[in-house]
Each structure stands twice: as structure tokens, then as C-alpha cells.
Amino acid sequence: MSQHIEQIAENLYALTARKMKPLVVVVDKHNNYISHHGELTDYQLPEFEVGQNCIDMLPFLVGLEDEPYVSLPIVNFNEDSISSVNVIKINFHRYVVLLEASQEHQREQQATQESNETKLLYQKLQQLTEQLEVANNAKTRFISGMSHEFRTPISSILGYSGLLVNEFSPEDDRYQFARSIESNTQYLLSLIDNVLEHAQLEADKLLTNIAPFVLNDLIINIGHMFGSYVDESGVEFKVHTSDSLPEAICSDFLRVQQVLINLIGNAFKFTEKGTVTVDFDWKNDELIVSVSDTGSGIPKEYQTSIFQAYNRYEPDTKGAGLGLTISAQIADKLKGRLELESETGIGSTFTLYVEARPANLLTIKQDVLNNKSKKILIVEDDLDLVELLKIYLNELGYSAIAVMSGNEALQYSEDEELDLVLLDMQLPDRSGVDVARKLRSQKFTAPIIAMTASSNNDDKVRALQAGCNEFLSKPIQLPPLMNAINNVLNINA
Amino acid sequence: MPELSVEAQKKVDKLKKAYLNSFPEKLNQLQLLWERTENKGYLEGDLNELAAFCHKLAGSSGSYGLLEISQAARSIEQYCHDGFSSVGLNKASIDELRALYINLVKRLVM
Incomplete structure (x- = not known):
């Protein structure tokens, strides 16, 4: 039994010895060599003579003479190796225990470095979290603020519309109720506009028109x-x-x-x-x-x-x-x-x-005056649209005439000098494509803008093939109308 | 973004009012077209006429900023043209068209 234990102890020692290279140097209180156990060469130490002063080779012993126990975890013997040193004083002897610690030291350093990196990452993460919190707070503030802002006009609108439909409300007050609904709705709309505009600005999408x-x-x-x-x-x-x-x-x-x-x-x-x-x-x-x-x-x-x-x-x-x-x-x-x-x-x-x-003020007026001399023919059978188009065109400074059928358009373009034709694609007598083709065969050279409520791309292609220069989708709105006209008349807005 | 002058805007507003006032008449036309289409069993000619009417309505109402009406009218136009040709005439497709029609009527009345 004890034999086994000894063997185990021996094996353990061998294992430790291989890795940790234990060396004990025994010195007296004046740092003079007495004896040693282990390999001096493991620590590049020379063979000492008994009574020889070791302080040159073990310089860390200076000043430790009276300490009962000192532990020096990292001692640099030379550039390559690092040792951990323990000095134990027993009576008049001092046992200097040296253990190889290079690997241990390396591992520790690595661990420190890793923990430093982790710390840096952690700090970064914290910064990001703080930034996100700030943004999130602004958002929360915004949402709670906005829902309150939206709620106020909406509850007014609800309240007043309730009064408005209530049969017991006095007739005289109803106008006032309607006005309140109107003004609250307008306020709501401006709120929404602001929010949208801000979002556009945030996305850097705001367009300016100089x-x-x-x-x-x-x-x-x-x-x-x-x-x-x-x-x-x-x-x-x-x-x-x-x-x-x-x-x-x-x-x-x-x-x-x-x-x-x-x-x-x-x-x-x-x-x-x-x-x-x-x-x-x-x-x-x-x-x-x-x-x-x-x-x-x-x-x-x-x-x-x-x-x-x-x-x-x-x-x-x-x-x-x-x-x-x-x-x-x-x-x-x-x-x-x-x-x-x-x-x-x-x-x-x-x-x-x-x-x-x-x-130059003159050039502004000149532009409108130049437009005035330009004549546009509207070919459109929907009277509701003709009037609207006339207002838009007059506003842009053009003079506009309207006819309601394809045949009238063909007739008119022969008799009159025109600068532009706005041509609906679905006329009662002829299709717009047909009219455009006929106009071109009559050697009509002014630009033609096709208008239709169709969103079909084929219709667009057909119109352009028939001789139209531009295509305008209905509903008609002022900005696209203006752009289309400027495009075909080569006006730089 | 060009904007209308005050005078032009006033004219547009006036036109829009007149346009809105024409809704009862437009509704009447629409109802006549619909009844004829329904009574005769959804003939192609009637459907085309209904589509043409809605096409026009989609263009004009949208131009006055009445986008919901415009959208509702356009849906009918598209259904008359494309919907029936792909699904064919059956109870489901007729119900669908009727739903679109009722939707447009509602928007014209409101």
C-alpha cells in the first residue's frame, strides 16, 4: 500500500518537476550558500561553493534577510524565463524555492489581454447602449407627445361631429361646430405634414426649387x-x-x-x-x-x-x-x-x-410673356377636365383653346398655328393614337402630349409610336403637367 | 413645386364645387348603366360602356383631388377589362363587380 503511495508521490513529483523545475537553494542569513536540491542549470545558476555569497546570482534576496516568508510571483532571471520565487526563513536558514513560471505567466498575460479586450468591447457596447437609449427616449417622447398632440384635435373633431349630428343641437350653432371641425382637421394635417417633412429631411430627401x-x-x-x-x-x-x-x-x-x-x-x-x-x-x-x-x-x-x-x-x-x-x-x-x-x-x-x-425682374416677366404668345390646343371630351386644364395653362402663362373630339382637333390644327397639343387618348369619335397619327401625317410638327387615365405601359408605348412626344397620366396635376410642357417645349425650369 | 396664384386657386375651387355638384347627375348615369348591364346579363358592349364611364370618372375626379373616388372608379374599369376575361362570368365574379359598383356609389353619395 505505502509502496503505491510512494510511487504515486514520485510520479507526481516527476510530473511537477518536468513542468515546474523546482529548485531549492539553502542560504544563511548573510546570503551565503549552504546547499541546494534540484537542477541549478534549470535557472542558469553556476555550481556554488559552500559559504559563497549568492547575492550576485540571486539579487532579489537583498533586503529580505529578516522576512519570515516572502513570495515573489514573477522574477526575471533572464530574458527567456520567468520564475516564481518563495523565500522561507527557518531558524538561521533561508530556503529559496524557485519554480518555473514562464508558461503560467504567459497564460496570465494572455488572460489579462483578453480581459482588456473584453473590457473595451464592453465599454463600446455600453456607449452604443447609451446612444440607443437616447434615441429611444427621443422616440418614446415623440410618440407619447405626438399621440397626445393627435388626440387633442381628434377628440375635438369627434366631439363637434357628435354635436353636429345630434338632432337637438340648435341650428345656429351648427356652423360654428363645422368650423371647429375644419380648423382642428387643418391643425391635424399640419402636424402630419411636419412629421413627414421631418422624416424627409432626416432621410435627406427634401427637394428645393430654386x-x-x-x-x-x-x-x-x-x-x-x-x-x-x-x-x-x-x-x-x-x-x-x-x-x-x-x-x-x-x-x-x-x-x-x-x-x-x-x-x-x-x-x-x-x-x-x-x-x-x-x-x-x-x-x-x-x-x-x-x-x-x-x-x-x-x-x-x-x-x-x-x-x-x-x-x-x-x-x-x-x-x-x-x-x-x-x-x-x-x-x-x-x-x-x-x-x-x-x-x-x-x-x-x-x-x-x-x-x-x-x-433680373425683366426676365421673369419675359418668361410669362413668352408663354403668353404660345398657343395650346386641348383635345378632351370631359368638360370637367377641360376647365381645370384651362386654368392651369393660363396660370403658366399660355393661351389655351379646347376642342372635344378628334375630328375637331384635326380640323383646328390645319386652320391654326399651334405650339402644343394636349391630347386625350379616349375620344368619342377617334382614339387618341389615331388622332396623333393623322396629325403627323398632316405634317403637324408641334409637340403632342398624350393624356390618359390608363396606367398601362403598352398604351404609353402606342402613344409615343403614333407620334406623341410625352405622356401624362391622369389625374392631372399641376407639377407633372408643367414638367411635361417644359420638357417638350425645351423650357428650363 | 409650382403653386397656383390666389385667383387661379379660387377658380379651381369654384370648378371643384361645380364638379361636386354634378355628382347626383353622374350617379344617375352610373345607375342607369349598371341596371342595363345587370338586366341584360352582363353583355360585353354594356360592360365596355360602364368601363368607359368609369375611366372618365377616374381621370376627372382624381384631377380634382378626389383620389378615393378615382381609385374606386378605376377598379371597376379594370375589372370590366381584365377581371372578367381572366375569371369569366360566374356568380363570384359578378358579386365582385357588384361590390366594386356599390363601393363607388357609396363614395359618390358621401
């Missing part, structure tokens, strides 16, 4: 729009214009107007008494419009975040909290910027800068 426009048109529009606010709120409304303003400029009329409506609307919303002032100025090829109010002002700490989406300085205010975000983004799209100066208790001034160039 074209010359008369500045005075903008100024007059603004005046008209906010005239009614003045009566309602008792706040004064002033518009100043500088002498340096050009008559017309090239920019996006609707977008500039949209930003100003938002800024001025805000100014009225936050001003209880005093004045809202709009200043139009022109400096260094920039249109500068500042909107000042005598409202409560915005504290410094909110002045930067106020341009961020769904952030409102006054959380109880109506709206999606998107107006300023959209405005700032539009300003950016128009190569401009939106700035804010504000002092609590005194008021705020938002200033819109838009890079623009002065436009």
Missing part, C-alpha cells in the same frame, strides 16, 4: 397671413424692409416662406403683449430676415437644444416640436443658417440667412 421670385410677393404674403393674428392677440405686428433689398432674388420662394411662417407663428405663440417685428435685409449676397418678439425669451441653456427634434423649451406648448428643427434644416438646404439671440424677460430674435443672388 427660381427667381419677387421679394415683395413674399413680404405681402407674410403680411396677409399674420394680419388676423394681430386682431386676435392684440400683439403688434411690424414689417421693416431695407432699401438695399433687390427687387427679385433666386431662391426657393416656398421654403423661405415656410421658415418665416414658422418663425413668425412661434413669435406670436410665445408673445402675450408687445410687438412681433420682421426685418428684411440684404447684405453680401444674403437675404437676412430676422423675426423678433417681446416674449418671455429662451434661457441660455436651452438655446442650442431648441433646434433639436422634439425638444421644446416649454413642454406644454402645442405642436410636434419640429418647427425649428425643420426650419434650421431647410435653412441649411438653402445654403443658409438659422441663428438665435434671446434674453429671458426681454424677448427672442431668430434670424434666417439665405444665400441668394439678385434676379
